[in-house]
Amino acid sequence: MKAKTFxxxxxxxxxxxxxxxxxxxxxxxxxxxxKGKDKVNEFVAEPVLDEEGNELEFIDKLLKKAHxxxxxxxxxxxxxxxxxxxxxxxxxxxxxxxxxxxxEDLNKQLAxxxxxxxxxxxxxxx
Numbered sequence: 485m486k487a488k489t490f491x492x493x494x495x496x497x498x499x500x501x502x503x504x505x506x507x508x509x510x511x512x513x514x515x516x517x518x519k520g521k522d523k524v525n526e527f528v529a530e531p532v533l534d535e536e537g538n539e540l541e542f543i544d545k546l547l548k549k550a551h552x553x554x555x556x557x558x559x560x561x562x563x564x565x566x567x568x569x570x571x572x573x574x575x576x577x578x579x580x581x582x583x584x585x586x587x588e589d590l591n592k593q594l595a596x597x598x599x600x601x602x603x604x605x606x607x608x609x610x
Contacts, residue, residue: 497565512553 530545 497568512550512557
């Protein structure tokens with residue numbers, strides 16, 4: 485793969501990664517709001533404790549949930565990007581293997597042609 489194409493692909497995937505992080509977090513927050521007032525009240529009433537055992541305030545709960553959603557989304561995007569690059573790598577390995585087979589075939593044809601030329605030169609010199 486040409487360096488320019490690879491650089492463009494890396495830039496595109498990075499941009500998509502950043503956009504998807506923001507979009508996923510906003511989608512998660514939107515889903516909380518769409519559940520309705522009762523669900524939000526239930527969420528607020530649900531006790532969430534910090535490391536010291538103290539109950540968190542509403543904003544802290546919301547931030548914690550947003551952080552959890554962002555971490556989950558980051559993990560999924562990383563897995564997807566890794567799978568994509570692995571598939572790309574497999575495609576390139578297959579192309580390289582095909583080219584190596586063609587080179588071997590051409591080398592055999594060249595050796596055969598050289599043998600024919602040598603044979604004809606011997607006949608002419610006799």
